[in-house]
Amino acid sequence: MVEALKIIKAMQSGLRHLFYSRVTRRYPEVDSGLPEGYYSFDPKKGVATAGWKGRHYLEMDKCTGCQLCSFMCDEISNAIIMVEVPEVRFEQNKKSLFPSVDYGRCVFCGLCVDACPFECLHMTPEIRLADYDRKKLYYSPLELSIQPAVGKPSYVVGKRKERVEG
Amino acid sequence: MKDLIDEALKVAPETKCSIQGNRVKILAPVESVIKIGELVKRYGFDHIESVCGTDYPADNTIEVLYFVGSVREELKSKVVILGSRIPRGEPIFPTLTNIWPGAYFHEREEYEMLGIRFEGHPQLARLLLPDDWDDIPPLRKDFHVKKWGAAEREDAGLKIERAVLHHPPPECIPSADDFKKVRNPSFLERFQQAFDVPEYDTLGRQLFDWVQKDERTIAISFGIQHPGSGHMRLVLGVDGDTVTEVEPDIGYVHRGKEKMCEYKNYFQNIPQLERPTIHDSTGMIFPYVLAAEEILDIADKVPERAKYLRIIMAEFNRILNHTYWLGIMGIFTGHSTMFMWAMGDREIIIDAAQRLGGARVTFAYLVPGGVRNDAPEGWEDYVLKACDKFEKRLDRYREIYFENPLFLDRTVGVGVLSRQDAIDLGIVGPALRASGVYSDTRKDEPYSLYDTIDFDVPVMMDGDSYARCMVSYMEMYQSLRIIRQAVKMMKPGPVRYHFRGRVRGKVGEAYARTEAARGSISFYIVSDGKEKPYRVKINTPSFRNLLAGVKKILPGHRIADVPVIHWSLNYWAVDADR
Ligand code: SF4
Ligand code: SF4
Numbered sequence: 001m002v003e004a005l006k007i008i009k010a011m012q013s014g015l016r017h018l019f020y021s022r023v024t025r026r027y028p029e030v031d032s033g034l035p036e037g038y039y040s041f042d043p044k045k046g047v048a049t050a051g052w053k054g055r056h057y058l059e060m061d062k063c064t065g066c067q068l069c070s071f072m073c074d075e076i077s078n079a080i081i082m083v084e085v086p087e088v089r090f091e092q093n094k095k096s097l098f099p100s101v102d103y104g105r106c107v108f109c110g111l112c113v114d115a116c117p118f119e120c121l122h123m124t125p126e127i128r129l130a131d132y133d134r135k136k137l138y139y140s141p142l143e144l145s146i147q148p149a150v151g152k153p154s155y156v157v158g159k160r161k162e163r164v165e166g
Numbered sequence: 167m168k169d170l171i172d173e174a175l176k177v178a179p180e181t182k183c184s185i186q187g188n189r190v191k192i193l194a195p196v197e198s199v200i201k202i203g204e205l206v207k208r209y210g211f212d213h214i215e216s217v218c219g220t221d222y223p224a225d226n227t228i229e230v231l232y233f234v235g236s237v238r239e240e241l242k243s244k245v246v247i248l249g250s251r252i253p254r255g256e257p258i259f260p261t262l263t264n265i266w267p268g269a270y271f272h273e274r275e276e277y278e279m280l281g282i283r284f285e286g287h288p289q290l291a292r293l294l295l296p297d298d299w300d301d302i303p304p305l306r307k308d309f310h311v312k313k314w315g316a317a318e319r320e321d322a323g324l325k326i327e328r329a330v331l332h333h334p335p336p337e338c339i340p341s342a343d344d345f346k347k348v349r350n351p352s353f354l355e356r357f358q359q360a361f362d363v364p365e366y367d368t369l370g371r372q373l374f375d376w377v378q379k380d381e382r383t384i385a386i387s388f389g390i391q392h393p394g395s396g397h398m399r400l401v402l403g404v405d406g407d408t409v410t411e412v413e414p415d416i417g418y419v420h421r422g423k424e425k426m427c428e429y430k431n432y433f434q435n436i437p438q439l440e441r442p443t444i445h446d447s448t449g450m451i452f453p454y455v456l457a458a459e460e461i462l463d464i465a466d467k468v469p470e471r472a473k474y475l476r477i478i479m480a481e482f483n484r485i486l487n488h489t490y491w492l493g494i495m496g497i498f499t500g501h502s503t504m505f506m507w508a509m510g511d512r513e514i515i516i517d518a519a520q521r522l523g524g525a526r527v528t529f530a531y532l533v534p535g536g537v538r539n540d541a542p543e544g545w546e547d548y549v550l551k552a553c554d555k556f557e558k559r560l561d562r563y564r565e566i567y568f569e570n571p572l573f574l575d576r577t578v579g580v581g582v583l584s585r586q587d588a589i590d591l592g593i594v595g596p597a598l599r600a601s602g603v604y605s606d607t608r609k610d611e612p613y614s615l616y617d618t619i620d621f622d623v624p625v626m627m628d629g630d631s632y633a634r635c636m637v638s639y640m641e642m643y644q645s646l647r648i649i650r651q652a653v654k655m656m657k658p659g660p661v662r663y664h665f666r667g668r669v670r671g672k673v674g675e676a677y678a679r680t681e682a683a684r685g686s687i688s689f690y691i692v693s694d695g696k697e698k699p700y701r702v703k704i705n706t707p708s709f710r711n712l713l714a715g716v717k718k719i720l721p722g723h724r725i726a727d728v729p730v731i732h733w734s735l736n737y738w739a740v741d742a743d744r
Contacts, residue, residue, distance in 0.1 A: 046663075
């Protein structure tokens with residue numbers, strides 16, 4: 001008898017949920033409620049700002065092509081590949097070497113952001129990267145330099161540098 | 167501890183002893199290891215935490231170390247590291263399973279990984295590697311991961327080159343055709359292959375023989391396709407419906423983490439090390455970070471705020487792990503409401519953690535020297551609110567699950583592990599505390615400011631599946647308590663030690679242990695002064711719990727109870743396989 005009462009009590013506890021609001025979110029329509037800020041690293045202080053670790057955002061006008069991000073990633077997932085983008089020339093980057101990221105391999109650890117000494121690699125709250133074609137997961141430097149629609153940078157954007165013609 | 171060393175020196179005068187904080191290292195000649203082992207056991211060190219072999223090709227020796235711990239009040243914080251050096255060409259070591267039965271599987275692992283033959287071991291067989299492994303033991307230094315299999319890959323035509331500088335991007339990616347080049351046997355060939363399987367003395371076959379003691383016994387496989395087994399298999403010997411003997415067969419998700427660590431520097435190791443236990447990712451890298459800090463010589467430079475943030479993240483992970491585990495426990499006991507609730511309520515904590523760590527499961531938040539980033543603005547209030555919300559939900563679990571007669575019937579009195587067995591076999595975590603042992607690394611050897619925080623360690627005396635569930639359940643309340651205190655105690659300040667230049671370790675070794683969600687976890691790191699560790703030994707709670715626990719607990723139970731007992735030990739296959 002006591003047993004039965006306990007079972008009824010448990011059921012009652014569950015039934016109360018009929019009147020609760022829903023726990024799940026209707027995801028694509030309703031915002032997922034993620035933090036807005038970018039994950040970016042301040043090399044002078046040696047700490048990062050909290051933010052969502054999604055796809056990278058590359059500030060091409062600051063990148064010097066030093067490859068430190070690539071060296072860091074080499075032993076993590078080998079996702080960063082340095083490529084030459086001849087059509088983009090900046091004074092600080094004579095060889096026009098920029099990182100590109102293969103999101104088929106990236107584990108979104110953000111250690112490449114920590115490795116960049118020029119504060120030009122960030123991670124953004126853009127996380128919907130899935131695609132049917134593996135090649136589309138490969139983001140060239142130019143694609144990485146497009147600011148995603150979601151989120152806003154939490155760092156102060158410095159003065160933009162001019163692109164060198166030619 | 168001085169008296170122990172004196173006694174050890176009396177047994178073998180050429181023993182080398184050193185005390186470093188709470189670690190006592192006794193390096194004895196190989197003949198007297200057993201005698202000193204008995205001495206250490208008599209002194210009060212009652213269980214094996216880990217066994218580690220390290221290969222030193224330069225000296226032509228292998229160092230075998232036993233990490234021996236204790237649950238006694240006065241010895242809890244200490245670890246005796248007992249070992250010896252043996253020649254590399256003829257690595258024979260006397261087994262210590264007679265002194266500490268918990269060494270059984272640790273020794274089997276080292277036998278396989280380094281080729282050390284433990285003389286007198288009851289069943290020295292392979293454990294983790296594939297059955298047809300015919301190369302040298304992989305943790306020997308002359309085994310190179312990157313060279314291994316290169317020839318085979320080339321033969322198969324699968325040559326995926328690392329993208330070279332200045333190449334146009336699309337060529338960097340292996341196309342679908344590249345993968346098709348791997349020779350695909352035709353149907354007929356496969357048919358033939360199925361018939362001429364070479365006669366391996368596979369471990370599986372061996373296990374079946376071991377459990378089949380007499381004619382009444384049938385050997386059956388529980389797993390690896392069984393939904394309740396995880397990525398592992400239990401070979402059960404059954405007499406009618408009753409289990410008589412068990413042999414766990416693990417290694418299906420072995421990734422060679424220990425070897426991989428030798429190829430990465432102290433930072434690059436972090437993302438890969440948290441992969442084995444993604445529910446408890448911080449719990450897994452916590453001891454690694456502590457050990458790495460000792461090697462990098464910055465243990466005292468970690469800022470205070472970072473230590474509190476580490477505690478908060480670790481406790482978040484403890485809750486995430488326990489709720490996940492509780493949900494699956496619900497499924498195993500036929501209570502899918504529990505599963506839904508636990509999975510839904512995890513989101514409250516995940517939301518709080520992701521605001522700090524920037525990801526949902528693998529945060530990679532702890533690094534040597536502190537934490538990656540400071541908490542965002544307004545996060546403290548968010549966390550306190552989330553804790554309140556979650557606590558209310560936890561109270562409801564009691565009504566629907568923990569007092570539910572259906573759950574009680576399945577768990578009370580099922581899978582009893584006695585106190586003495588738990589200690590002898592080196593069981594850790596909630597399983598140990600459910601058997602009436604007050605042992606929690608957070609209290610035994612407080613690390614990272616856990617000693618400033620006021621919390622209790624739930625202990626139950628029964629040692630059955632119900633007690634194990636209850637201990638984990640109550641631990642969640644304690645975790646909330648810790649988080650609340652830590653959030654309030656945090657003061658603004660720096661959160662990370664700023665490294666300058668190349669990060670190199672000092673020559674030496676470090677052994678750090680912490681309390682992960684599943685129990686005490688330890689890392690042993692040897693450094694030779696380079697940027698990368700020389701040897702990393704990972705000792706996970708699942709490995710200690712399941713392997714020692716299941717073999718002891720399961721015999722005598724019905725087959726229907728196997729999943730419940732197995733999961734009440736909170737076993738995670740990847741955690742054990744590494
Ligand atoms: S986030 Fe991690 S895995 Fe991804 S590119 Fe950066 S370093 Fe590599
Ligand atoms: S992103 Fe940063 S680290 Fe990478 S190449 Fe550019 S400047 Fe160097």
